Amino acid sequence: MSIYQHFRPEEKDFIDQAVNWIDQVKNSYAPKLSDFLDPRQQEILSSLLGNDSDAKLQFYGGSDFVERKRVLIYPDYYSPEPSDFNISLYDISYPKKFVTLEHRQILGTLMSLGVKREKFGDIIVTEEQIQFIAAEEMDLYLVGNLEKIGSASVTIKRLPIENIIELKENWEEQVTTVSSLRLDSVLSSVLNISRQKTQLLITSGKVKVNFKQTDNVSEECREGDTLSIRGFGRCKLASIDGKTKKDKWRISLGRQK
Structure with missing residues (x-):
């Protein structure tokens, strides 16, 4: 029986990639960190791994409420730490009195820097503050290149992950x-x-x-x-x-x- 029949046809590429990650961990007996996955991809990966005793997984994206998370697949001897997920939290400073920035604009600007969507986690927008999460390996590039969103000049500052804005889902x-x-x-x-x-x-x-x-x-x-x-x-x-x-x-x- 094919594993693909339980999923949508367009999910086949991700299934192949996920199976490859799991095999890699089992064969190398070393942990594997993914880019950021959306909730559906997390669901697929969890169901593919099932109750496999040779490999385990843990998701982390900065906080429990976030949607997009990196996954660490690891052998049973390994004990994951939050630092293993290589996640950075940024605060965006912009002229709030004159400009309103929306989620879509921020995402569009991040994509226009030539970075894959998978390198970014959630973008958190409130009336008072805007934060976003990114893979730690993007730090230097983002600080050097993210200077404008729309017509607004912006600066970004890295914060400790504990400073993430907690949103309540409704x-x-x-x-x-x-x-x-x-x-x-x-x-x-x-x-x-x-x-x-x-x-x-x-x-x-x-x-x-x-x-x-x-x-x-x-x-x-x-x-x-x-x-x-x-x-x-x-x-x-x-x-x-x-x-x-x-x-x-x-x-x-x-x-x-």
Whole structure:
């Protein structure tokens, strides 16, 4: 039985990479540190490793509440320390009185420096402060190159990881029915807007399934899927609870406010 059948086709490359990491640790009997993984990748890696006694894993991204984390896969003799994860926390100083910076702008600027997304963890934006997490090996490059976000001049300062802003997640449980498990149908019901509008959101690149952008309106949603909709927040499909008498699917989900 193929391991791929439990996952989406587009996840095959990551599965191959993850299996390779696990094999590497078992063969070399030494720990392996990954770049930052999104929650779906963390889930895949955990399920691939299962209860394997020859290798273990630990995730860390700076704090419990962050989404993006590096993983350390290690042999059973090893005891991981937070310092093994090589993570840096930065504070961004900018002219707050005159400028408002958004998550999307900050991420866009970091990407425009020519650095892979996998080298960055979470970006934390509050009214008072902006922080971001990056792989420690990027320190010199970031300090030397990150000088502007949009038209605003910025400076970055490295802080101890204990200074990370703690955000509280606010999820609201919701039960609804949908005519089908197609992405456009599920989003139409969850967001309470027409199917035509959800199709437009999807085809214009504003929707992600499990942190990957999709333009496929008919993609089938599965239990555990995280759906991110720009401008509308995020929801996670907790369970698909069978069909109603009217032949609709009953689904339970968490909606992030």
